[in-house]
Amino acid sequence: MCQDGAVPPSRSGRSQRRTDALSRERIVEAAVELLDAAGESGLTFRVLTERLATGPGAIYWHVANRGELLAAATDAVVDAALAAEPAEPTPQARIRALASSLFDTIDAHPWVAAQLSGSSWQAAAPRILEVVGRQVGALGVPEANWFTVTSVLVQYIFGAASQEAANSDVLDDRATYLDAVATTWSQLDPDAYPFIRTIAPQLRDHDDREEFLAGIDLILSGITAQYPPAG
Amino acid sequence: MCQDGAVPPSRSGRSQRRTDALSRERIVEAAVELLDAAGESGLTFRVLTERLATGPGAIYWHVANRGELLAAATDAVVDAALAAEPAEPTPQARIRALASSLFDTIDAHPWVAAQLSGSSWQAAAPRILEVVGRQVGALGVPEANWFTVTSVLVQYIFGAASQEAANSDVLDDRATYLDAVATTWSQLDPDAYPFIRTIAPQLRDHDDREEFLAGIDLILSGITAQYPPAG
DNA sequence: CATCATGTTGGAACGCCGCTCCAGATGTGT
DNA sequence: ACACATCTGGAGCGGCGTTCCAACATGATG
Structure with a gap:
């Protein structure tokens, strides 16, 4: 050379x-x-x-071009995240584990979030749908609703992950950033933003990962409520 | 001319x-x-x-720059979408109406989705959190969980909207596009992708708006299950 | 061994982009 | 009438994704 x-x-x-x-x-x-x-x-x-x-x-x-390179990079990272199928005892726990793994991956590679959100039903999305969907089936959801239920889970995961990634992009010091936003919130017009003012302290103190998993649990509750397992 | x-x-x-x-x-x-x-x-x-x-x-x-212009454009469009507070009888129906209105807005202005997904807790997001959050309060969710529950709803809305917008960007003929993707899915390796193959026909025939609102209902079910209204 | 066809490389250059700089035109206060 | 702050738009800078293509390396062929 x-x-x-x-x-x-x-x-x-x-x-x-x-x-x-x-x-x-x-x-x-x-x-x-x-x-x-x-x-x-x-x-x-x-x-x-x-x-x-x-x-x-x-x-x-x-x-071929930059877009394909971005997609290939996303594929590589997502593949690594989904390499090990979770061995938890219940479908609920396995879904939590999958979501957890994706959350950690996006935490480590924030650029993946935007890529997944904007990739519709192609690229890495099918693999994620597959692994999540299997557990949806194991939950006892009727086959006619598999698509709907799995979509909801995956779209929530992508949405929450994008938010999280957007935070971590601007973020040198997370605590300082959240504190600044919370302060801004609590100074908004009380008549126009009563709710925001109330939850400002909750924003300041919240844990991203905990909130994310609480959301998963909320959706799992909804699935159980709408499609009771015993039948 | x-x-x-x-x-x-x-x-x-x-x-x-x-x-x-x-x-x-x-x-x-x-x-x-x-x-x-x-x-x-x-x-x-x-x-x-x-x-x-x-x-x-x-x-x-x-x-100041292109980013601020994008944010301002998003603000303008979101403001218009949230201008009229819904007059439905129940909090559930009002949340559905709000989600519906946001879905329609993003359907008409697909670029808004990526902007909202990537804007963390600033810009237009607070206004959306406010109007959704008020209805979460009206649902009888304990104040300690307002932030969590409202975040889940908004993150799902953003995630689903991004997906929808990503579709409509590539989309000349929606039916043709979905048909092509569904065909690709059904030709995947049956051992690696059994679930995807099963739901391929559901992808082909689904209605975006219906699926989106079904997701909202699923989350509302979860909220009711975890925080029963009567107390 | 010489030749060639083929796959691969990297430098030059094109047309866009966001953005900065700044001379000059306009409106306002005195 | 004059100074000053506000507002305008043309020229141009550095950087981007991408294209084009002459120059090479290598395996097959004679």
Whole structure:
């Protein structure tokens, strides 16, 4: 590769085959690192080419465009999150475990949230629907309602995760940030925002993960109420 | 022809005060039009300056940057959606009505979904939390759980709306699109994706709005189950 | 061993983007 | 009449995703 020091011969030495072959896998891996380090806007073909010591053409040979690269990075991260099927005793507990695992993944890779929210029924979403849906079936929900019930769970997970990720993006110091927002809330017009003022302290003190799992439990309660297991 | 915007009385000089004053309101209005016409990527300072027959400096005098303009556009649209408080008889029905109104708004302005999902607890979110939260209080949920319960509802709404908006973005012909996805699903590996294959026909035939409201009902059931009204 | 077809690389450049700078025109107070 | 704060819009900067293509490396073929 870089036999520096010697000026290239008559031919201007434009490019040469590398020993460490560039592969789609290596590109996606580098993309995930960039995304983790600097968020969605941190994934740039310019810094990617620099990191991989190559040019844009080489990357475009393996990947169609930036969108596909983002999708592939999301796939890789979600696959890792869903690798181990939960071994909890009840379907409820398994759903909680799955949601927990996804929450942790998005906490570690906040850029995944926006990607999942905006990807409709394609890309990584089917795999998530599959693993959650199996547990919905195990809950005893009638088959005719599988799609509805599983969609609700997954959409809540995506929505909560996006919110969480949006927080953590702006977030140097979480406590300071929440404190500032809570203070803003409590100073709103009491006539226009009585409710917000009341829950401001709850925002200040809440635990993201706990709230998220409380939401899962709430939805599980609703499922049990609407589709009683015994039949 | 181009008689859309008023053309300022141009002289050969560099610039001059216009008769139709440029205002933040007029800029936001134009931004909403561009976003509705071509999605989030359709809002460009270049197009915006052309539409308003001005230059970037004039716009930046009224608006800090693109992000603030997007937020202001979202605010305007959400405000309109929440203008009329629902007059239904029960809190449950009022929550359904609010969710319905937000669903319709995002259906008409799909770019709002991503904006709401990514805006954490600021911007337009407080107003939505307020109107939903009041009805949560009216449901008889204990005050200590107001934040949790309202968050779940709003996060589900945002999540489902994002999904819906993501669909409608790619969507020329909804039926064709869903049919294609459903066919893809039913051709997945039966061992790896038994659940997805089962619900593929339900995806093909589902009604977005119905599914969305079924989700709201499911969560309302959960609320009633966990916090019985009578006490 | 020489030649070629094929797969792969990376540098140059294109057209957009958000955004900044600033000279000049306008309206207001004195 | 003059100074000053407010407002305008054209020129241009650096960065982005993407395209194009000459230059290489390699395995197959003669």
